[in-house]
Amino acid sequence: MNIRSIINRYSPPPCLLCQAPQGPLCAPCQADLPWQATARCPVCALPTPAGDTCGHCLKEPPAYSRVHAVFTYAFPVDRLIQRLKYREHLAIAPLMGELLAAQLQGEPPDVWLPMPLHANRLRERGFNQAAEIARELSARTAIPMQAGWARRLRDTPPQAGLKREARKRNLRGAFACSADIAGLHIGIVDDVMTTGSTLDELARTLRAAGAREVSCAVLARA
Numbered sequence: 001m002n003i004r005s006i007i008n009r010y011s012p013p014p015c016l017l018c019q020a021p022q023g024p025l026c027a028p029c030q031a032d033l034p035w036q037a038t039a040r041c042p043v044c045a046l047p048t049p050a051g052d053t054c055g056h057c058l059k060e061p062p063a064y065s066r067v068h069a070v071f072t073y074a075f076p077v078d079r080l081i082q083r084l085k086y087r088e089h090l091a092i093a094p095l096m097g098e099l100l101a102a103q104l105q106g107e108p109p110d111v112w113l114p115m116p117l118h119a120n121r122l123r124e125r126g127f128n129q130a131a132e133i134a135r136e137l138s139a140r141t142a143i144p145m146q147a148g149w150a151r152r153l154r155d156t157p158p159q160a161g162l163k164r165e166a167r168k169r170n171l172r173g174a175f176a177c178s179a180d181i182a183g184l185h186i187g188i189v190d191d192v193m194t195t196g197s198t199l200d201e202l203a204r205t206l207r208a209a210g211a212r213e214v215s216c217a218v219l220a221r222a
Contacts, residue, residue, distance in 0.1 A: 016092060017076055024095045034072040036221065044196055045069040045221045062196060063203035064188070064214045069221035070103045073192055077220050081191050085129050093129065096191070096219050097136025104141070109187030109215060112138050112145040115202065116175070118155040133219065134189035143187070149179035150202060168197050175205040182210035187217055194222040 013023040020026040039051035045067040048054050071077045084092040114130035122128060131147045138145035154174045186206050188199055193216070203214040 013091070016080065016089075016095065024091070029076075032076075034074040034077055034220075036069055036072060040069075042066055045193065045218075062200040063207050064196075064199055064216050066106065067193060067196070067199070067216040067218060067221070068100075068104060068106065069193060069218050070099055071220040073194075073220040073222040081129075081220065084132075085125070085191070088126070090127065090132060093132035094136040097133045097138075098140060100133065100189075100217055100219055101137050101140035104217065106215070107185065108141065108143060109185040109213075110143070111149070111181075111184060112141075112143055112187050112189050112217075113149055113206075114145065114147050115188060115190040115198065116147070116150050116152045118152040120155045121152075130190050133191060137189060137217065145189075146179070149181065149186075150175055150177045150205065168201070171197055171201040174198075175202050177205050177209040179209070181206060183212050184210075185213040185215065186211045187215050190216065190218045192220050192222060193218045 014021055015023045015026040015029055017029040018026060020029075036045070038047050039049065040046065041048045041054040041057055042051065043053055043057040043062065043064075043066055046054055073081075080092050080096070083089040084096070112134045114128060114134040117125070117128045117130075128147070131145075134145045134147070137143075152174060153176050156170050156174050188202055188206075190199065193199060199216050199218075203216070206214050
């Protein structure tokens with residue numbers, strides 16, 4: 001048990017959403033979160049009629065084997081993620097890592113690897129939200145986190161508003177991996193998945209570096 005757990009046991013923080021005393025997330029607020037409840041493609045986590053692999057993943061299989069998403073990117077999870085990323089509410093990250101760990105399914109990876117930020121973005125923000133989430137996920141699952149095994153080479157323009165093919169072109173050659181990952185199952189950790197182009201490009205880089213498998217764990221799927 002770490003120091004934060006001891007403090008929270010005897011002096012729990014208020015709920016991050018409604019400020020009720022039973023924090024960091026009270027039971028009613030947790031129940032109202034947009035949990036992924038419908039049938040989903042096991043590869044990309046998009047809704048499918050019977051939980052079958054979607055047509056796009058059948059036609060163009062991504063480099064990652066599967067995506068585990070806890071929530072749909074909707075209110076109030078979207079607000080929590082935005083508060084973490086843009087308003088530096090770092091106390092949200094451990095909660096996200098805890099929720100992600102509690103919902104994980106399938107074969108666990110050998111290593112958690114948070115989605116890397118470019119050095120320019122890291123200097124601006126001061127932290128990598130994916131690494132903050134992955135740190136708690138690592139502690140909860142007893143699987144090591146290796147934040148330095150991959151790096152972002154290019155500070156790519158924002159992906160918002162770009163179509164799938166434009167996103168792929170935007171990200172081509174954006175990542176590098178110099179670690180010895182031959183034969184390992186790498187689990188990428190990120191906060192939000194939109195089209196999956198960023199995850200796919202990083203997964204391709206990791207597979208090219210020798211990873212046996214790459215899977216993804218994200219808090220929310222747009």
